[in-house]
Amino acid sequence: MMQMIRSGWYRLPGLLRFTLGRLVVGALLCVGVTFISFTLTQVVPGDPVMANLGERAASDPEIVALYRERYGLDQSLPEQYARYLGRLLQGDLGESQQTHRPVATDLATYMSATIELAIVAMILAMAAGVALGITAAVWRNRWPDQAIRVISLAGVSVPTFWLALVCLYVFFFKLNLSPGVGRLGPGTPAPPTLTGLYTFDALLSGQWGLFREALSYIALPALVLATYTTGIVTRFTRVAMLDSLGNDYVRAARAKGLPARTVILRHALRPALAAIVTVSGMAFGRMLAGAVLVESVYSWPGLGLYAYRSALTLDLQAIMGVSLIIAVIYILVNLGVDILYAVIDPRIRY
């Protein structure tokens, strides 16, 4: 039996084998993440009972005891953790003490908002970062390079929280260019849920007005969220392109009389992509962290906002659910990055 599994395993295509292996490791990592987040929530001072019950209810020992029993807080810590893992295996993430809904349902609702924000921000950051990085490398040490270096330094240095507030003040209160906070205007019905991404759903259902409205609402928080990533991607693209432009094969491409555009975008950018993809994967993790701040300023009903509220009320199950889902996203993004390496460079085989 073991023999069969083993020989079958080695007959799988390399990339599939690599992916499956990484998924198994990823699952183990997720268990580790639940352990760490469980421990952390126990170590922080504060009592979830006090945080969730009103002052009067919390002073009634009977209600407190019932509450503890209801959420399994009366058991020993190892027992609580073991029960959590047991339920997790069945796909049950527990119930939020704050919303009184299953955590899985909450996550599904809030995650789509964050994913939408992160995708739009990532597209903005990649487009701007790669374009600026290439420009800086091509104009090395001349004024476009100097200017771009200042911009990217500012991008990575500005605190996200501060920038979110300033942009809201300037573009909403002062210039009135932004429609305000939230995903849609008050009273606007959400598009039919297909992907959970409002802009995408509006497009799919052919509602142009709604698409434009959703876009106008997402623009500002996405721009703010993209700032840091743009700075990082610009800097890494610049360095990777400088390195790549010095390659013999780039000079050989010039010697073939190819136009500068082709030399830069085909011959020089291709090897630089590996570094760009790596940094984007890491920046995506940073972006999820930044989402907490941006979402709380822009009342964006996403994972960040949910995590922020759960942390304030010591909503144990919700905090663990959020950590877990972020770990899963992070693991998948990194797996995607590794698979992309093989697509970019034919010399890489898994």
Place this chain on the structure above:
Amino acid sequence: MTGAPLLDVTDLTVSLPHPDGSRLFAVRDLNLRVGAGQIAGLAGESGSGKSITSLALMGLLPDGAKVSGSAMFEGRDLLSMSARDRAALRGRQMAMIFQDPMTALHPMLSIGRQMTEHYRHHFATTQAKAMRRAEEMLDLVRIPDPRGALKRSPHQFSGGMRQRIAIAMALCCEPTLIIADEPTTALDVTVQAGILRLFERLRGELDLSVLLITHDLGVMSAVADRVSVMYAGRLVEGGARADVLTRPRHPYTHGLLNALPGAGGSGGMQTIPGLPPSIATHPPGCAFHPRCPFCAPSCKVDTPPLVAISDDRRIACPIDPLAPKKVTAS
């Protein structure tokens, strides 16, 4: 020498910017001719300005480099034409082959892609036609299974095969001149011989002219029709191959020949004492004088001009006639 020269370089001077604001002269007053169907060798140690010369001819010098003089190619001056005209020639009428085939091919693009992109650019044709052309060229340089090779990546070939592919790539657009910068240096000796035979064969079959740049006079003696020797950015000697290699007139050429393995008779290999000067510290007078066994007082002050001592022979050394026998005796 057959017919009018295809490439006629006159007084080529190339200077590069130094970080401290001064200018470094990598090549000075270089005169060079490549006749149609000829293999012209340009020899010299590393740092002598050979590679800068080739980049100057191709128009691939780094930013900030200044070039003067003229380089007439098929009746037009390369150095004064517009960047656009220059780019149109590059890879089309004049192609270049680089030293290291391991790094000169793009590691992430297929051979087919790399062999067709410039053909399509220069001839504005279809991918299918370009692929057929690429296949023919791979066949010409004797790559087994050309069609299959087009689908593969460079890392699936050995160094010698890659250099053949690089040559095939250079040949795609039917260039009249190929500038080969140390094309065999990174290869081992048997592979080297194969590549040199390939150049000779192609010259015959395609009426190709080659500017062969190498530090290896052995390579030079195998294929070159004419030999020019550079030292510290200047031409020190030039002439027909047999003439230069058997009766060297410049002490430097002499030293180079003695430094070949198996040369110098019973004494074995003799090296030239000292090191070639760096580009920033060319000595005054004749740049070779600190290493020259025949150095006269005037050599330390005056730069010897390149003079024609016969129809076909030029030399930049006043200690003339230099009897080769004396050198071997010292």
